[in-house]
Amino acid sequence: xxxxxxxxxxxxxxxCFHCGLPxxxxxxxxxxxxxxxxxxxxxxxxxxAQTIIDSGQGAYYTHxxxxxxxxxxxxxxxxxxxxxxxxxxxxxxxxxxxxxxxxAALILENIVCAACIWxxxxxxxxxxxxxxxxxxxATRRARVRWDNSRIQLSAILKxxxxxxxxxxxxxxxxxxxxxxxxxxxxxKRLAIAGLGMMQVMxxxxxxxxxxDMTDEIRLLMRWASLILTIPVVGYSAWPFFIGxxxxxxxxxxxxxVPVALGVGTAFVASVYSTFTGxxxxxxxxxxxxxxxxxxxxxxxxxxxxxxxxxxxxxxKLIPAATTRLPHWPARDEEQVPVARLAVxxxxxxxxxxxxxxxxxxxxxxxxxxxxxxxxxxxxxxxSVHAKVVGGSLNQxxxxxxxxxxxxxxxxxxxxxxxxDRAQSEKPRIGKLADRxxxxxxxxxxxxxxxxxxxxxxxxxxRTLWIVVSILVVTCPCALGLATPAALTTATGRLTRLGLLTxxxxxxxxxxxxxxxxxxxxxxxxxxxxxxxxxxPLGGRSAEDVSQIAAALEAGSEHPIARALREAAHATVTxxxxxxxxxxxxxxxxxxxLYRLGSPRFAAGGEAPPESDGSASxxxxxxxxxxxxxxxxxxxxxxxxxxxxxxxxxxxxRLHLVSGDAEAAVKATAQQLGIEEWHAGALxxxxxxxxxxxxxxxxxxxxxxxxxxxxxxxxxxxxxxxMGEGADVAQAAADMVMLGSRLATLGEGVTLARxxxxxxxxxxxxxxxxxxxxxxxxxxxxxTPWIAGIGMSASSxxxxxxxxxxxxxxxxxxxxxxxxxxxxxxxx
Amino acid sequence: MDILxxxxxxxxVIVGVIAWVMLWAAKSGQFDDLEGPGHxxxxxxxxxxxxxxxxxx
Numbered sequence: 001x002x003x004x005x006x007x008x009x010x011x012x013x014x015x016c017f018h019c020g021l022p023x024x025x026x027x028x029x030x031x032x033x034x035x036x037x038x039x040x041x042x043x044x045x046x047x048x049a050q051t052i053i054d055s056g057q058g059a060y061y062t063h064x065x066x067x068x069x070x071x072x073x074x075x076x077x078x079x080x081x082x083x084x085x086x087x088x089x090x091x092x093x094x095x096x097x098x099x100x101x102x103x104a105a106l107i108l109e110n111i112v113c114a115a116c117i118w119x120x121x122x123x124x125x126x127x128x129x130x131x132x133x134x135x136x137x138a139t140r141r142a143r144v145r146w147d148n149s150r151i152q153l154s155a156i157l158k159x160x161x162x163x164x165x166x167x168x169x170x171x172x173x174x175x176x177x178x179x180x181x182x183x184x185x186x187x188k189r190l191a192i193a194g195l196g197m198m199q200v201m202x203x204x205x206x207x208x209x210x211x212d213m214t215d216e217i218r219l220l221m222r223w224a225s226l227i228l229t230i231p232v233v234g235y236s237a238w239p240f241f242i243g244x245x246x247x248x249x250x251x252x253x254x255x256x257v258p259v260a261l262g263v264g265t266a267f268v269a270s271v272y273s274t275f276t277g278x279x280x281x282x283x284x285x286x287x288x289x290x291x292x293x294x295x296x297x298x299x300x301x302x303x304x305x306x307x308x309x310x311x312x313x314x315x316k317l318i319p320a321a322t323t324r325l326p327h328w329p330a331r332d333e334e335q336v337p338v339a340r341l342a343v344x345x346x347x348x349x350x351x352x353x354x355x356x357x358x359x360x361x362x363x364x365x366x367x368x369x370x371x372x373x374x375x376x377x378x379x380x381x382x383s384v385h386a387k388v389v390g391g392s393l394n395q396x397x398x399x400x401x402x403x404x405x406x407x408x409x410x411x412x413x414x415x416x417x418x419x420d421r422a423q424s425e426k427p428r429i430g431k432l433a434d435r436x437x438x439x440x441x442x443x444x445x446x447x448x449x450x451x452x453x454x455x456x457x458x459x460x461x462r463t464l465w466i467v468v469s470i471l472v473v474t475c476p477c478a479l480g481l482a483t484p485a486a487l488t489t490a491t492g493r494l495t496r497l498g499l500l501t502x503x504x505x506x507x508x509x510x511x512x513x514x515x516x517x518x519x520x521x522x523x524x525x526x527x528x529x530x531x532x533x534x535x536p537l538g539g540r541s542a543e544d545v546s547q548i549a550a551a552l553e554a555g556s557e558h559p560i561a562r563a564l565r566e567a568a569h570a571t572v573t574x575x576x577x578x579x580x581x582x583x584x585x586x587x588x589x590x591x592x593l594y595r596l597g598s599p600r601f602a603a604g605g606e607a608p609p610e611s612d613g614s615a616s617x618x619x620x621x622x623x624x625x626x627x628x629x630x631x632x633x634x635x636x637x638x639x640x641x642x643x644x645x646x647x648x649x650x651x652x653r654l655h656l657v658s659g660d661a662e663a664a665v666k667a668t669a670q671q672l673g674i675e676e677w678h679a680g681a682l683x684x685x686x687x688x689x690x691x692x693x694x695x696x697x698x699x700x701x702x703x704x705x706x707x708x709x710x711x712x713x714x715x716x717x718x719x720x721x722m723g724e725g726a727d728v729a730q731a732a733a734d735m736v737m738l739g740s741r742l743a744t745l746g747e748g749v750t751l752a753r754x755x756x757x758x759x760x761x762x763x764x765x766x767x768x769x770x771x772x773x774x775x776x777x778x779x780x781x782x783t784p785w786i787a788g789i790g791m792s793a794s795s796x797x798x799x800x801x802x803x804x805x806x807x808x809x810x811x812x813x814x815x816x817x818x819x820x821x822x823x824x825x826x827x
Numbered sequence: 828m829d830i831l832x833x834x835x836x837x838x839x840v841i842v843g844v845i846a847w848v849m850l851w852a853a854k855s856g857q858f859d860d861l862e863g864p865g866h867x868x869x870x871x872x873x874x875x876x877x878x879x880x881x882x883x884x
Contacts, residue, residue: 180859187858191849199842203835217831224835228842 016041084169085152093169095408095417100149101131105420106142106157108135109166109178118438119250123163127151134424136488139312141170143420164246170315179305186298193236193291196228197284204284222274225283233267237290253441255480258448259791262471263290266784269464280461282468282784289472289788296792303799304485306806314416314495317372317391322356323348328400329363345403349394355401357390358410363400369393373412374498374739415738418502419495423488425504430483433763437479444474444774451778462780469777473787474770478798482762485802490755493806498739499720499748506734509718511752512699516647516745517655518674519686519704519712523722524644524656524742525634525668529559529616531567533631535609545628547572549620552587552596560618563632564596584618595621602626615667634664636671643742644672650749653698657681657689686712703745704733720745751808758805762798769794 016023017031017038029040084090094104108120117135124133124144129151135142144156160167168178203221206213240263243256266282273279324336328346338356341347346362349355355368367379370392379395382388388401391412407413452467491501501507518524534542546568553561555577574594577587584597595602599619603626608617615633619626644654656677658665665679678689690712693700702716713719713733721733722740737744773790776782782790852858 184853184858188850188853191853192846195842195846195849199838202838220832220835224839227839231846 084157085154090153093408094153097145100147101145102148102153103143103145103417104153105170105417106144106160106167107170107178108140108142108160109168109182110164111140119163119246119252119254120160120165124156124159127156127159130156134421136420136424136484139420139423139488141420141424142167143417143424163250183301186294186301189236189239190291190294190298193232193287193294196232196236197287197291200225200228200283200287219277222281222283225281226271226274229267229270229283229287232287232290233263236294237263240293253438253445255437255441257441258444258471258474259293261445262468262784265464265471266468280464282465285468285784288785292785292788292792293472296796299792299796300481300799303796303803306803314372314391314412314419317354317412319354319356322353323350325400339407341403341406343403343406347401347403349399349401351394351396351398353394355388355390355392355394357403357407358405359388359390359401359403361386361388361399362402364398366394366396366399368399369395370739372496373415374741415495415500418500418736419491422491422501422504422506423484427483427487427505427508429508429759429763430487433479433483433766440474440479440770444470447774447778455780465784466777466780468784469780469782469787470774472784473773473777473782473790478766478769478795479763481795481798482766482802483759485799486755486758486762486805489802489805490751490758490808493808494744494748494751495738497744497747497751497808498737498741499744500736500738501734502736503734506718507752507755509699510701510735510749511756513652513701513718513749515653515655515693515698515700517657517686517690517693517700517702517716519657519702523703523705524640524672525636528634529563529632530635531563531630532615532633532635533629534567535629535631536627537629538625538627540627542628543568545620546630548574548589548594549596549618549628549630551589552577552585552594556585560616560632564618564630567630592622633667636668637740637742639742640672643746644674646743646746647749648673650746652701652749655689655693657686659683683712687715690715720748747808751805754808755805758801762801765801766794766798 017033017040023039023041027039027041031038031040090102090104094102096102111117111120120142121133121135124130124142127146129147129149131145131147133142133144146153146156157167203225207218207221237260240256240260243254244260247254247257263286266286269279270281270283270286273281318338321335321337322341323333324341325346325348326332326334333348341357347356347359351366361382361384363384365383366381368382368388369379370389372393373389373391382399387404388399389412390405390410405411408417448467448470451470452463455463455466487504487507490507494501494507531546534546536542536545546564549564550568551572551574553564554574556562556579572589574587574589577585579585580597580601583601584595586593586595588594596618599606599608599617601619602621603619604621604624606619606626608619608629608631610617610631615631618630618632620628620630647654653676654674656665656669656672656674658668658677658679659681660679662679665677669675669677678685681689690700690702694717700716700718702713702719703722704713704719705722713721718735719733720735720737722737735748769790773782773787777787
């Protein structure tokens with residue numbers, strides 16, 4: 001557009017100013033536009049138009065050449081958009097960050113290529129009040145943060161529809177519908193292109209081979225081919241033209257531009273020669289590469305869906321309806337949609353059903369599988385007072401659960417939100433590729449022009465053919481797809497293994513990490529005492545003394561008491577138990593008086609068998625005779641040795657920096673084969689330790705509990721929080737371990753490295769392909785239909801390569817996951 | 828060769844019919860689930876008939 005059209009030469013639509021439908025008699029919905037009063041047909045159109053004008057986008061009306069696609073929906077659409085501003089409606093998909101800052105997950109319709117993402121991101125980010133926007137190509141999900149005091153959500157949704165896309169609040173059901181609809185359209189386009197291609201080939205082949213064909217027959221075949229090619233170009237290839245037109249209006253160069261130019265040029269040239277009888281026809285090539293391109297896109301669409309499946313599966317974990325017990329403990333039941341539950345409601349979850357939200361068990365005793373949430377394959381036993389997580393599956397017997405958290409506050413919702421964020425943030429290499437892709441198209445058009453010119457001088461009859469080949473053979477899509485496809489697949493797979501990625505750069509940095517620092521003994525141990533050694537004296541059996549100790553401690557909640565109780569099943573009972581706080585207990589078992597406690601209390605000050613400080617010793621005395629010693633210590637997790645060995649095999653240097661006493665830290669480090677350890681470290685010391693490592697050029701990954709150690713975690717290049725039980729959303733870390741399986745760390749590093757490799761392969765392929773294909777096409781070695789195959793195969797290959805990441809298996813270490821269900825389940 | 832004058836337009840008509848069938852198939856959901864129906868053939872109908880199995884009149 002060389003001049004900016006004023007109101008006078010704007011396309012004039014009679015009827016409604018906004019939608020073009022006739023204005024009914026008696027309707028009066030005036031709109032002020034550039035000093036003139038315009039009429040709208042209904043309140044909906046009036047409001048839409050007024051919003052567009054008020055937001056300074058009135059240019060839409062002077063520049064638009066087509067009317068809104070679905071004018072009759074304007075009112076319904078607007079009514080719905082307005083609804084999205086209501087707090088009750090927002091509750092399900094909007095997170096309130098602070099007083100005004102809101103964040104929502106949206107899903108976009110009509111996204112066909114990476115350029116659409118770019119356009120939407122730029123457009124939304126340009127709205128005043130929008131703080132950030134990130135869109136994931138693979139899942140078409142967008143995360144928008146905005147300041148509610150400056151812009152309303154409906155205005156953002158409207159802005160998206162202004163540029164020809166549709167944004168909805170994310171809802172898995174709807175996302176399925178959208179996918180179905182898009183797939184259906186794609187199949188129809190593909191079917192038309194396929195039929196057209198086959199039949200045009202039938203006409204084309206004889207004209208190449210037959211020698212005795214009369215001119216009439218030849219002409220007839222040309223016309224028949226033309227008739228068949230019209231729907232292929234006009235319907236099947238339509239999305240390419242729409243995309244190009246959109247780019248043209250926005251003055252950008254997208255991925256559709258070369259394809260549309262190629263198809264358009266070849267088709268117009270063929271039509272010209274059909275009418276004039278002068279020159280060649282290319283109908284066979286046109287139909288064939290439209291078909292091949294659509295096949296490629298169709299396969300890519302399916303692969304992309306598989307890549308983004310992880311998030312969708314998580315979201316779908318929450319059932320649609322549940323059984324509420326409105327008058328619990330009375331047993332009357334009612335079926336309600338999960339959306340209508342309120343905090344404090346009691347729900348009945350039968351075996352085989354999924355928990356609808358987070359809560360606390362108030363009745364029942366069952367085993368619950370959290371496999372999809374934490375990667376932990378063994379069911380966890382839950383009884384009264386146990387916390388349960390929405391999305392986990394009840395396996396054994398009915399549970400009554402009081403709902404504590406709903407909707408966007410649940411653990412599952414935080415997981416999905418963080419995963420979304422990670423998947424839509426692009427690491428550096430991805431951003432670079434995006435910029436390159438945009439330049440690439442421009443450069444390509446310039447190259448094509450000069451190559452065309454050169455061939456026109458050398459051999460005019462081949463010019464058109466070669467120009468079309470160059471336009472079609474190039475594949476900027478592969479460049480734009482290479483990174484997001486791999487990242488989405490990898491982060492999805494990792495989440496299933498129990499390691500949640502919350503930041504886009506996390507995988508890239510983890511792949512390069514050289515040092516892994518554990519900032520707490522509790523990360524590698526259970527964080528609570530257990531009996532490590534029993535030393536019976538005076539001919540007593542270990543079994544015997546353990547039982548007596550367990551009986552004495554039956555009523556105490558002290559950590560030592562719990563450890564002693566877990567070590568033996570008390571078959572005897574103690575009576576007259578007296579507790580002396582800080583020292584021990586005494587009581588009568590089978591008529592004998594026993595004392596259990598500190599050496600001074602029970603052993604008369606006698607020294608324990610060992611005293612290096614790595615364990616605490618408890619003495620048991622019968623009357624005044626010492627009969628046993630118990631060594632209690634915090635024990636490493638059962639899977640820690642194997643998991644750490646796996647990390648060392650990956651070439652990582654392990655460090656343990658803990659605030660605990662030296663002896664305990666030393667013992668843990670030695671047991672686990674960690675060579676570098678520091679005890680008694682304050683948070684500042686930990687941070688200094690990390691900084692010192694970084695100054696040596698090491699790349700530090702830090703593993704901590706995520707909430708108390710935020711500054712230390714933030715100091716490391718990549719941080720991993722133990723999210724077990726804690727609020728996932730609060731964990732200020734780049735990655736969160738959802739379960740307690742330490743093996744996920746090794747799997748995470750392996751998968752991260754594999755992801756980097758695949759991203760590099762993808763980018764290498766995309767670059768290499770174009771570097772070879774363009775010169776080959778320019779020299780005339782590539783026919784348009786080979787070009788079509790080449791381009792489709794190129795982008796498909798990139799996505800399929802990324803999908804290899806989803807086959808990543810749990811490591812062998814994982815097979816030995818906590819072979820001690822009693823420990824895992826007693827939480 | 829004269830027969831081609833009849834056959835070529837005829838082929839166009841046939842392609843048109845096939846295209847119409849394909850579009851109908853896509854529209855009526857024939858492509859929505861490409862795996863399920865294959866399995867449903869080998870499933871036993873041992874379960875009691877669902878209430879909506881009775882023909883609607």
